[in-house]
Amino acid sequence: MQVTETLKDGLKRGYEITLTAAELDAKVMEKLTEAQPGIEMKGFRKGKVPMALLKKQFGERVMGEAMQESIDGAMSDHFKETGDRPALQPDVKMTNENWKQGDDVVVSLNYEALPEIPDADLSGLKLEKLVVKADEASVDEALANLAATAQDFDDKAEGEAAADGDQVVMDFVGKIDGEAFEGGAAEDYPLVLGSNSFIPGFEEQLVGAKAGSEVEATVSFPADYQAEHLAGKEAVFTCTIKAVKAPKAAEINDELAKKFGAEDLAGLKTQISERLEAEYGGASRAIMKRDLLDKLDDLISFELPPTLVDAEAKQIAHQLWHDEHKDVEGHDHPEIEATEEHVKLGERRVRLGLFLADLGQKNNIEVTDAEMTQAVMAQARQYPGQERQFFEFIQQNQQMQQQLRAPIFEDKVVDYVFELSTVTDKEVTKDELQKAVEALDEE
Structure with missing residues (x-):
């Protein structure tokens, strides 16, 4: 195997690798010799097939494997000897495209080598670390945000209408063509208007409803609705409004703390402080x-x-x-x-x-x-x-x-x-x- 340098410009490297016909033939014979003990052919006992016959039968197939292994081995040896580390996958091409059995194999190898990285004295580096303490105001602000996510609802004044964001508690029955359908009814169902948890267009029709009133909401199930027997059909829901409630933030106390996995309010504040300082x-x-x-x-x-x-x-x-x-x-x-x-x-x-x-x-x-x-x-x-x-x-x-x-x-x-x-x-x-x-x- 002969390796000749063809390019050395900065980090660019080029080499020509020549695998002689004799070397390739020797590699083929080596692979056939390894395989011979396990080969059976008609007229011969296992492991006793003549090498000449094996070469005629399998030589062409083994030739490609031998060629690839030889080139890969040459490249591996080259990188070990030079210490080069390619920056990206090397460009490897066979240059004698009209190669035929009995010819030498000539391959070009081109790549960019990774540079030698110089050592640097890092002990003189000076850095500044910004430190922020979780003050009481920040903890209180985070507590208020948590309370908002854990909101509760209180009854609105008698006769007051439901607005977007309010919760209505209702019984409802849905019908298609005058017939009730499975899964279309519920009792004491709490629905937050604007939550988009019902079919599009349903919640908007409940805005303005009052406790004790009855509202009919007409909607169409989406064409791609998961229940095929309802998809694309119009339904009328008769809703009996039992209560209208306004949202309110949960009280900041031990009960709120327990909702978020803390033993008490002091423990929740400690958790928030630690989380803030981690952020x-x-x-x-x-x-x-x-x-x-x-x-x-x-x-x-x-x-x-x-x-x-x-x-x-x-x-x-x-x-x-x-x-x-x-x-x-x-x-x-x-x-x-x-x-x-x-x-x-x-x-x-x-x-x-x-x-x-x-x-x-x-x-x-x-x-x-x-x-x-x-x-x-x-x-x-x-x-x-x-x-x-x-x-x-x-x-x-x-x-x-x-x-x-x-x-x-x-x-x-x-x-x-x-x-x-x-x-x-x-x-x-x-x-x-x-x-x-x-x-x-x-x-």
Whole structure:
């Protein structure tokens, strides 16, 4: 096997690999010899088929396998010897397209190598961590929001009409062509007007109803209604209004706390305080991470693989285009050209990505099985009832596994750099933290 360098320009590499006819024939004979003991043919005992006959019968089929294995082996040896790591999948082509048995096999190998990542002194990094305490006003505000979600209803004054958002308690019977239908009746049914929990058009007809009155609501079942015998049909519901109630926020007391799993109001406040500070901490970390990446971007410099930068810039341009055209869900649109700004951002992402990946590898930072399981479980919650299928999908999809693993790995490396840096706490208000978060989105 002969490997000849044909290109060395920056990170671009080109090689010509020559597999002689003799080497290929020897590989074919090696594979046939391995297979011979298990081969049976008419007129010969198992394992006793002459090699010449085996070569005639199976040689052409084995030739392709031998050729592929030889080229793959040569490439593997080449990368071990040179230490090169391709930035993307290498371009491998057979150059003598009119090849016939007995000819040498000549293959071109072209790729862009990943650069050598220089070490950087991270001990001099200085970062600021914004700290927000969950004050009493923030806890009270969160409590009020919880109370609103746990709203109750009180009877309205006698004779007062139902408005949107009110609750009506009623008995109703639905009929189609004068005949009651199964599932079309209920007693003491509480319905919040505007909740859209009934057939379209039903709730609007109850606005203005009063306790003790009777209302007839005429509606049409949707054409795609799940009960086929009702789909598309008009129905008349006779509703006897028994009570009209106005919404009111739940009282902030121990009973409310128990609804949300706390023992008492003090316990609920503690939970809210912890949750708020966790949210503030997450926002603060995102701000500090951006500051760190900005400082690293100024600190490190090395040659970047053009194909990686180009691919990243195109991905950025494509994503930003979709952000501006949210009505376009698919990819049936004109090709999106990357601008100079996209290329600059692509260079930053590639540079930082390569640096963090190298730093993590050098310091044996890995994503554990437990961390991956936790990430998969978090994703699976988005598909209630289909968690098992999601787990199986992830297990069989290496690309999806990598998509889940990459951000976990990056965050672990970032945490490692945080530990090496000098971090100073700075107490700020919730509003100041919010402004800092909004500034991230504007950059």
